[in-house]
Each structure stands twice: as structure tokens, then as C-alpha cells.
Amino acid sequence: MYKYILESAGSINWMAISALITFVTVFLVSAIMAFRSPLGYLNKMSNLPLEDSILQTSEIDIRHEEK
Template identity: 85%
Template sequence: MYKYILEGVGDINWMAISALLTFVAVFTVSAVMAFRSPLAYLNKMSNLPLDDSILQTSETDIRHEEK
């Protein structure tokens, strides 16, 4: 069934080309952003999952309702 639908559409090579161009554009932008980021920011973000101080401060800031 899908074969007949795609045959009726005609030449669909433009879909593959547009998907490839979109991927290349997103990859290029992300690579440029990664290489232009300051080293201190990258180190901070890389250590963020291992940093326990954020968990401790967020746990103490939570206020529970009194019953």
C-alpha cells in the first residue's frame, strides 16, 4: 500500500536532501557552539551531574506544609 502512495507522489528525492541539509546545519551549529564555549563553563557543566552541593541546597530550601 505504501509503495503505491509513494509512487503517486513522484520524485521524493527533495525530502532526503532536505533531511540531510537539516542534519548538517544542526550538527554544524552545535559543534560551533561547543568549540566557542568558555572552558570554565564546559568544566562546570561537565561536573554538574557529580556535584552534591546542588542536591543539598535544594533539599533544604523545600518547605513542607504544616498539617
């Protein structure tokens, strides 16, 4: 069945189109996701490599729920 569908697709151009559509979807979703992230969260994440040891932290820092 799968073979039949593929063969009947002729030049298989649909693969290139579906690839492009999938990529645009992945790109848009990741871009929307990145731009909707709150600043506090982004700051906290980008500072993670700089802290090897955390002596004090608050519940809010851990959960990142507050905007």
C-alpha cells in the same frame, strides 16, 4: 495545495536532500556551539554531577558570564 506540491515533486527526492541539509545544519550549529563554549563554563558543567551539595559559590559561578 500541500498534496499538490508533494505530488508534483515526482520521486520525492527533495525529501532526502532536505533531510540531509537539515541534519548538516543541526550538526554544524551544535558543533560550533560546543567549540565556542568557554573552558570555564565547560569545566563547571562537567563537574556538576560530582557536587550534591554546594556550600560556597560565587556570583560568577552562578551566572557563567565571565570568560
